[in-house]
Amino acid sequence: MLDANILVIDDNKSVLSALEILLQFEYKNVATISNPNQISSFPGFQNLDIVLLDMNFSAGVNTGNEGLFWLKEIKKKAPHISVIMMTAYGAVDLAVKAIKEGASDFILKPWNNERLLTTVKSAYALRKSQKQVKELKQKQDNLKQVINQKKQYIIGNSKALHSVLNLTRKVSKTDVNVLITGENGTGKELIARELHRTSHRSQEVFISVDMGSISESLFESELFGHLKGAFTDAKEDRAGKFEAANGGTLFLDEIGNLSLQTQAKLLSAIQHKTIVRVGSNKSIPVDIRLICATNSDLEKMVSDGLFREDLLYRINTIQINVPPLREREGDILILADFYLNRFMSKYGKQGLRINQAAQEKLTAYSWPGNVRELQHTLERAVILSESAVLKPEDFLLTASVAISMETGPNTLEEMELLMINNALKQNNGNYSAAAEQLGISRQTLYNKLKKLGN
Structure with missing residues (x-):
């Protein structure tokens, strides 16, 4: 027996009995x-799969208008229900009208049992497929929400950051290709996600691909997908990143590594807006917003013959340069406070604070690893904190310029x-002790480090 909820509506009790026995x-x-007025109060109405509905209920009336009226009412209250119309006065134009109004099929009285059962089974199959489509759509929407829910924060109040965010929000309203440039650790992916979040594609997926981690042999399979048997390990058909991002945003990080x-x-894929899976010759259209990122100088790579000039023109309709942390005046301590609170919560350490001397050390440092380095520095400090x-001395920072003792410094600044x-190393990173050893004030030490870009 099929697990379906069926309701028969007819003013003829003999018809009701016959159909109940048959079904x-x-x-x-x-x-x-027997009365269509009972539809709205019928228990479990929203859970019905199929309704068999008579088209005429008043004596002497055979226009079918009553049935069409109740068809509309059913569809208004529960569009998902498959409705099969029944009448003893069959007419092609009436059947066509009923189908146009949303009926799934039409049965003439007296009916042929086998034909009626086939019609109902077809309506049930339609309802079942609609249910599956709805469930898949719901799962897809939930998956998109989970993917896009990844918490990302753009923290800071500097003019340099505000300038980038203003440009980002202007560009996000369009579908132009964007190239994001900047040093490692500056937050290029965060800007890409902000472009997606504020775009008309925000309810669709954001797919991020690290191009540096994909081997050349797997490039086509990863980006364009493959068919089962296309190569040794292709055990099933698989969609690539372009198809997965269809309707949404595709972010290609480290594009300069290709x-x-x-x-x-x-x-070719970008130009034609189509891809071909490995092992297939069928073109598949894709609709994506393309965002690329790199820390490489692509123009120099073009000059050196390492990057295609036509590809560079394709991917950088708009270029957004993310500033390094050393150029984001005032943001270092804001970010430090943000990460301090995050890691206090993560590691169950409450009430930590950064003293003035440590704040000065953090602001004087040049942060060659940018925000990523600051994040790791704060995490390490919180984990190892004993007070x-x-x-x-709780913040272990590395020198941004390595000077060999064998070759020696070449300039007074390097000296x-x-x-x-050396003084910081000998004093285990204690700025006050290092300043005293050098015969200068702690503030002078910070100023010198800032001037020297360390």
């Missing part, structure tokens, strides 16, 4: 009512930097 051997739940051969394949006050770094 109860095929379907689990079959109910009948070989010239893979650049040509990527260019509620984080002091300069100063070497002496400062």
